[in-house]
Amino acid sequence: MSRFPSPALIDRLDDRIQELDDGFVRLGDEDTPFTLREGGESLEQAEQLHSAREEAERKRDEESNEPVTRTLSEWRENMMELDFPFVDTIPVDEHRRRADQVAELAIEENVVDTIERDVAFEDQTVRGKYWRGVRLIEIGTDSDDFSGFRAGVVLAHEVGHAFYDAWSPESGIEEQPRLFRTSDEKKQARKLSERLHGPMIETDGPFADYRKGSDEELAAAVFASRIIEPMAAQRIAPDAVRRLETIFGDLSTNLF
Amino acid sequence: MSHQPTVSNETEFDGLPRRLPDQDAVLVGRVIGSGPFTGLAAYYIHGQGSILLGQYQRKEFMPEYTVECESRLMSACVREFITANVETELSSVGEALLTAWHFGDLTSLSHKQAHVYALREKAGFSRDETAAILNISPSTVDTHLQRAKEKLTAAENLVQFVRVDAEELADADPDFFEQAGISDDADSSNDITPLS
Numbered sequence: 001m002s003r004f005p006s007p008a009l010i011d012r013l014d015d016r017i018q019e020l021d022d023g024f025v026r027l028g029d030e031d032t033p034f035t036l037r038e039g040g041e042s043l044e045q046a047e048q049l050h051s052a053r054e055e056a057e058r059k060r061d062e063e064s065n066e067p068v069t070r071t072l073s074e075w076r077e078n079m080m081e082l083d084f085p086f087v088d089t090i091p092v093d094e095h096r097r098r099a100d101q102v103a104e105l106a107i108e109e110n111v112v113d114t115i116e117r118d119v120a121f122e123d124q125t126v127r128g129k130y131w132r133g134v135r136l137i138e139i140g141t142d143s144d145d146f147s148g149f150r151a152g153v154v155l156a157h158e159v160g161h162a163f164y165d166a167w168s169p170e171s172g173i174e175e176q177p178r179l180f181r182t183s184d185e186k187k188q189a190r191k192l193s194e195r196l197h198g199p200m201i202e203t204d205g206p207f208a209d210y211r212k213g214s215d216e217e218l219a220a221a222v223f224a225s226r227i228i229e230p231m232a233a234q235r236i237a238p239d240a241v242r243r244l245e246t247i248f249g250d251l252s253t254n255l256f
Numbered sequence: 257m258s259h260q261p262t263v264s265n266e267t268e269f270d271g272l273p274r275r276l277p278d279q280d281a282v283l284v285g286r287v288i289g290s291g292p293f294t295g296l297a298a299y300y301i302h303g304q305g306s307i308l309l310g311q312y313q314r315k316e317f318m319p320e321y322t323v324e325c326e327s328r329l330m331s332a333c334v335r336e337f338i339t340a341n342v343e344t345e346l347s348s349v350g351e352a353l354l355t356a357w358h359f360g361d362l363t364s365l366s367h368k369q370a371h372v373y374a375l376r377e378k379a380g381f382s383r384d385e386t387a388a389i390l391n392i393s394p395s396t397v398d399t400h401l402q403r404a405k406e407k408l409t410a411a412e413n414l415v416q417f418v419r420v421d422a423e424e425l426a427d428a429d430p431d432f433f434e435q436a437g438i439s440d441d442a443d444s445s446n447d448i449t450p451l452s
Contacts, residue, residue: 133278171391172330173371206340207321216304
């Protein structure tokens with residue numbers, strides 16, 4: 001399930017969303033292409049610089065995913081090694097195209113039966129759901145959201161749930177391993193989840209935020225990242241991505 | 257309009273459905289007492305292999321937290337839930353799964369057999385309900401139950417056998433010791449010869 005924000009964060013919403021000096025608005029403390037929105041003068045200048053580049057170079061840079069900086073001078077000196085948010089990061093239309101492609105494959109492979117888009121969820125925080133019992137995906141996103149909660153990422157995330165479900169044993173009476181087995185894999189998976197959807201909450205007690213503690217939620221996040229921004233996913237979470245590719249790759253030879 | 261899920265008619269804890277088929281979820285308990293998790297329902301999610309905690313509203317379970325458990329087994333997850341450092345209450349399915357955990361731990365039953373046996377024989381769930389709770393077919397329930405009963409009967413026979421007095425056994429079946437290759441000769445090979 002994709003929710004904005006994680007329900008446990010609702011009462012801390014103001015703390016987590018910050019208006020920054022350069023006109024960007026950020027969810028959490030890390031700059032990622034998925035947790036930033038808006039932008040001010042520096043964004044306009046970066047757009048001008050970017051549009052002055054040769055078209056082939058511009059396209060190549062947009063398709064790749066490098067670490068993000070909001071510092072214009074830093075980016076200008078090293079455009080191919082760094083990304084400026086919404087300038088040479090992957091456009092949201094491309095997120096959507098990549099997600100649609102993998103969703104189509106999921107239907108072809110009988111991993112998902114139906115996908116419903118533009119669903120009006122009663123719960124205002126929900127952006128997407130995977131109903132495992134009926135293999136239905138529902139998407140209901142808002143174009144004003146951070147891009148980690150918009151159609152592309154949310155759809156890819158829910159398809160990730162469906163692939164996990166297809167891999168996972170159906171019954172809970174057989175001992176089977178989790179997808180992410182080592183602490184490195186889990187740590188890397190959490191990094192990707194936070195990159196896409198912002199910080200997780202640290203709970204005071206015996207239970208963990210479901211995004212953090214659930215193997216399937218982490219798998220869905222790693223899957224979404226691998227589909228939407230494969231280079232960044234492999235750079236940030238090499239072990240987690242490799243493990244996911246091995247497991248999910250067995251379910252469909254056309255997936256990766 | 258979003259999907260309208262179906263839920264099972266059987267409810268516990270003032271209206272929480274025992275099963276949520278569209279979410280492959282089975283009610284195992286809830287958090288009671290006082291604290292930040294109080295009142296949350298605990299559902300085991302098949303496929304995911306985890307217990308999630310959250311609110312049930314509008315025929316849907318909305319997860320918020322998870323019980324961190326390395327094992328995907330229903331019974332092991334219930335055990336993890338019940339031993340968490342908060343006050344919890346198990347549902348009838350949760351109680352049966354905890355029994356299954358003990359069976360699996362203390363007897364020679366396999367995990368599959370322990371789960372089926374605890375739900376069918378100890379908690380009294382029907383064949384179809386057991387199948388739905390465990391997400392297996394009714395015929396698989398029969399197979400595991402049959403095998404569990406055979407194992408437990410064999411274990412019971414063994415216990416009775418070791419309790420039987422040797423003389424009673426010899427009287428009842430004079431050929432037993434000979435057939436079993438056990439000699440009553442004092443100079444048997446079991447005698448220990450001290451090392452010189």
